[in-house]
Amino acid sequence: MTRTLTLPRPDDWHLHLRDGAMLAGIAPESARHFARAIIMPNLVPPVVTGDQAAAYRHRILAVTEDGFTPLMTLYLTETTDPADVVAAHQAGIITAVKLYPAGATTNSASGVRDFDRVRGVLDAMAEAGIPLLCHGEVTDPEIDIFDREAVFIDRVLDPIRRRTPGLRVVMEHITTADAVAYVRSQPEGLGATITTHHLVINRNHILVGGIRPHYYCLPVAKRETHRVALVEAATSGDVRFFLGTDSAPHPDDAKLSACGCAGCFTATNTLSILAHVFEAAGALDRLEGFVARNGPAFYGLPVNAATITLEKTDTPVPYPARIETGAGPVTVFDPGFPLYWRVL
Ligand code: DOR
Numbered sequence: 001m002t003r004t005l006t007l008p009r010p011d012d013w014h015l016h017l018r019d020g021a022m023l024a025g026i027a028p029e030s031a032r033h034f035a036r037a038i039i040m041p042n043l044v045p046p047v048v049t050g051d052q053a054a055a056y057r058h059r060i061l062a063v064t065e066d067g068f069t070p071l072m073t074l075y076l077t078e079t080t081d082p083a084d085v086v087a088a089h090q091a092g093i094i095t096a097v098k099l100y101p102a103g104a105t106t107n108s109a110s111g112v113r114d115f116d117r118v119r120g121v122l123d124a125m126a127e128a129g130i131p132l133l134c135h136g137e138v139t140d141p142e143i144d145i146f147d148r149e150a151v152f153i154d155r156v157l158d159p160i161r162r163r164t165p166g167l168r169v170v171m172e173h174i175t176t177a178d179a180v181a182y183v184r185s186q187p188e189g190l191g192a193t194i195t196t197h198h199l200v201i202n203r204n205h206i207l208v209g210g211i212r213p214h215y216y217c218l219p220v221a222k223r224e225t226h227r228v229a230l231v232e233a234a235t236s237g238d239v240r241f242f243l244g245t246d247s248a249p250h251p252d253d254a255k256l257s258a259c260g261c262a263g264c265f266t267a268t269n270t271l272s273i274l275a276h277v278f279e280a281a282g283a284l285d286r287l288e289g290f291v292a293r294n295g296p297a298f299y300g301l302p303v304n305a306a307t308i309t310l311e312k313t314d315t316p317v318p319y320p321a322r323i324e325t326g327a328g329p330v331t332v333f334d335p336g337f338p339l340y341w342r343v344l
């Protein structure tokens, strides 16, 4: 028996497309299924000015089909010019600004060390209605890696939001019950993206029975109780939670290394996995909100008019184990269970 599910075309509110040969190789994997995506700016060097964002946007459009809209972001540094941010937003070049605490993750060395030094930019963003997208982890070496998100909320995020009350904030790729609770506790101005992989794996998947580099990402997956809290949030119908895959390709040789890179590449099979997760939670009717409605509502954008249809099949849906790119092969995220939903 087959079943189908038709949704407005989904959007990805957190995506890494990289540049050059990697961009050309992996961008079609997202453009095939998604209408829009918030594009992360952590290139080498990072996208820090409106002009750089405009140029990067052109490079993305050159390798994607019509119908895919990249929504650009700027990488916040301690020397970001508030006037450039506001001008780029007014010109329609950027949608948001990304905060990386310095050293938190891939290509974050130019991120923020002293949060007092970005006050002026945050004030200008609040005034202009430009959202701040947070990589929510402290980088203090004293703080255990599994606690870094919860500590970020107390030490950095909540103080920033109290000091800049009008600032709209997205906690990106949340991984803890603490983050879910913080979002729920706030009356307004705060949303959160949840990745596909954090709905599927916990830290045992990374470490039990051998180390699995393809499950290593940042923020690192936490214990099972946190994964369950994320599934509960994503499938709850609460409009403050929406999909940001954080699909983050690295060539296999960079993942399978003594010091492997952080990132799970889920663009290829994300919708099949999400349909599985939502169905298992008895919440297939809420998939549409999570992938296609809650994000646009937060960003004040229309829901996509185009649609996409998923079909449930009796036999597992094949998908490639890796995508060959000019920058090397990229392994596609393995959810660890067969997928029966496919995108028609
Ligand atoms: O796992 C991750 N990979 N987390 C991030 O925050 C960055 C990303 C990347 O750019 O590879």
Ligand code: ZN
Pocket (backbone or CB within 6 Å): 014, 016, 040, 246, 248
């Ligand atoms: Zn990311």
